Amino acid sequence: MLAIVCPGQGAQKPGFLSPWRELPGVEQALSSLSEAAGADLLRHGTESDADTIRDTAVAQPLLVAAGIIAAAQLHGTDEACPADVIAGHSVGELTAAAVAGVFGDEDAMRLVAVRSRAMAQSAAAEPTSMAAVVGGTREDVLAAIERHGLHAANINSAAQVVAAGSVEAIAALGEDGPAKARVLPLQVAGAFHTPYMVGAREELAAFVPSLTATDPSVPLVSNAGGEVVTSGARYLDQIVTQVASPVDWEACMGTLRKRGVTAMLEVAPAGTLVGLAKRDLKGIATATLNTPDDLEAAGALVREHAGVTASTDQED
Numbered sequence: 001m002l003a004i005v006c007p008g009q010g011a012q013k014p015g016f017l018s019p020w021r022e023l024p025g026v027e028q029a030l031s032s033l034s035e036a037a038g039a040d041l042l043r044h045g046t047e048s049d050a051d052t053i054r055d056t057a058v059a060q061p062l063l064v065a066a067g068i069i070a071a072a073q074l075h076g077t078d079e080a081c082p083a084d085v086i087a088g089h090s091v092g093e094l095t096a097a098a099v100a101g102v103f104g105d106e107d108a109m110r111l112v113a114v115r116s117r118a119m120a121q122s123a124a125a126e127p128t129s130m131a132a133v134v135g136g137t138r139e140d141v142l143a144a145i146e147r148h149g150l151h152a153a154n155i156n157s158a159a160q161v162v163a164a165g166s167v168e169a170i171a172a173l174g175e176d177g178p179a180k181a182r183v184l185p186l187q188v189a190g191a192f193h194t195p196y197m198v199g200a201r202e203e204l205a206a207f208v209p210s211l212t213a214t215d216p217s218v219p220l221v222s223n224a225g226g227e228v229v230t231s232g233a234r235y236l237d238q239i240v241t242q243v244a245s246p247v248d249w250e251a252c253m254g255t256l257r258k259r260g261v262t263a264m265l266e267v268a269p270a271g272t273l274v275g276l277a278k279r280d281l282k283g284i285a286t287a288t289l290n291t292p293d294d295l296e297a298a299g300a301l302v303r304e305h306a307g308v309t310a311s312t313d314q315e316d
Contacts (some may be wrong), residue, residue, distance in 0.1 A: 009192075
């Protein structure tokens with residue numbers, strides 16, 4: 001049973017789209033996606049430096065476009081998604097929804113353009129940031145985050161929680177963190193997936209009625225507690241609330257485990273989610289689709305695992 005997963009903000013790297021532009025039709029596809037997003041993704045994905053593509057309003061459309069382009073090479077634009085289940089981390093949920101056919105690629109880019117600009121504006125309202133807390137016990141980590149007036153924005157795995165809030169509180173957490181844990185500041189300019197993003201949520205809520213969503217072609221695992229979404233309308237509701245609510249990727253992995261997933265393929269720019277799976281979903285096969293050179297191995301994983309029922313019970 002194959003899961004395709006789509007990474008979130010922070011996975012982007014300078015020039016990571018360059019090798020994809022060599023494939024037939026990709027240049028034209030990126031031009032269309034750029035027009036829909038109102039951003040020069042061709043330039044940002046090949047020439048822009050790390051600081052430029054760190055900007056939320058640039059990074060999010062770039063990530064969604066990259067995932068759409070990479071996934072299309074797996075199954076062709078007129079064929080069904082080969083996954084048995086699909087999921088995305090944060091903005092990666094928009095990529096996952098596009099790949100699963102909830103809406104067309106251009107609508108996905110329109111949606112991510114609104115989402116990214118709204119989140120960037122909310123982030124600019126006051127100085128906020130995020131930090132990864134690695135290690136420690138979950139009880140101690142969450143208690144330390146609460147003690148400093150912060151929010152648990154991302155629950156990424158059993159060993160990693162991302163705290164978000166004011167810059168001062170993030171600094172205080174670094175100096176007075178939970179026992180046996182490291183606090184690693186992240187290079188982001190905003191407390192994403194917290195109440196600081198309420199303004200962005202409202203703007204997204206005003207936009208989504210302009211979209212027509214269809215039910216996903218494969219089950220879509222939501223960041224909201226790992227819920228399996230099979231309704232396009234339900235997906236739109238959740239993508240609105242997601243920007244100001246925690247991303248529970250650990251729960252998503254738990255859902256994949258319960259469904260008997262035997263393999264995970266992460267689309268470009270890949271590595272982060274497969275890395276988490278290697279620790280929390282031990283024993284499954286994994287592959288990353290970062291460049292066209294990875295297509296052969298990715299295709300082999302699809303052929304071996306798509307549609308295959310796990311031979312052992314993988315329940316918690």
